[in-house]
Amino acid sequence: MKLREVQAILEAEVFTGADKLDLEVEAGFGSDLMSDVLAFACSRVLLLTGLTNAHVIHTATMIDAAAIVFVRGKRPDKNLINAAANLGLPLLGTRLLMYDSCGRLFQAGLKGCSREAGDDQAATSSWESKQKQEGKEAGTLPHGAMPAGRERSVGVLRGRVSPGRSYWRYRKTCLERPEWLP
Incomplete structure (x- = not known):
């Protein structure tokens, strides 16, 4: 929509x-x-x-x-x-x-988000599945890797990724946008 x-x-x-x-x-x-x-x-x-x-x-x-x-x-x-x-x-x-x-x-036809309580890895898992279908390797982030210029908006506390659910969103974002990695 x-x-x-x-x-x-x-x-x-x-x-x-x-x-x-x-x-x-x-x-x-x-x-x-x-x-x-x-x-x-x-x-x-x-x-x-x-x-x-x-x-x-x-x-x-x-x-x-x-x-x-x-x-x-x-x-x-x-x-x-x-x-x-x-x-x-x-x-x-x-x-x-x-x-x-x-x-x-x-x-009017706009769907809601399909994630459910307790499904912390849903967004990352579905993205990684899509990457595998396209023949791309998902990879992992190096320790402490931060998107350039996005430090305040990705859940960072003293240079480290905040623990908990926001980590999976951060990981997904960095994997989708490798140009942000140092």
Whole structure:
């Protein structure tokens, strides 16, 4: 589904990224808990949330979200809009509640993320399977390898990858984008 269709379905206002409305969105995920977003959201997702703080932008960057939709009539401040514009991340806003927004998008054919609680390696495993089908070797990351310029957005604490679920997303991101490796 294109972001332009999302805007029409949700009767949304575009705060930034009007030039990216032809961007394809693969799935939707709605949550106000950024820890749930990190744990369960898939990449290229449309993130629906009622939070309007910097954590949303950082989380969206970590999961490689396609765009963010603020629900319940929430409006981001100018600093948040500028940060998203600098990252090329489209921001939209709708007056609809989270439940109604997700329902409309689902009814229009936008699927949700299929990861389930306890399935920490789902995104990485499916990506590695795809790489094997294409005849590519997935490989592993060297210890301490960091994407250049992305240190603040990949869950790094004092130069090391944060433990837990975000490690798998970090590993997947680095394997998908080898140009980020040192």
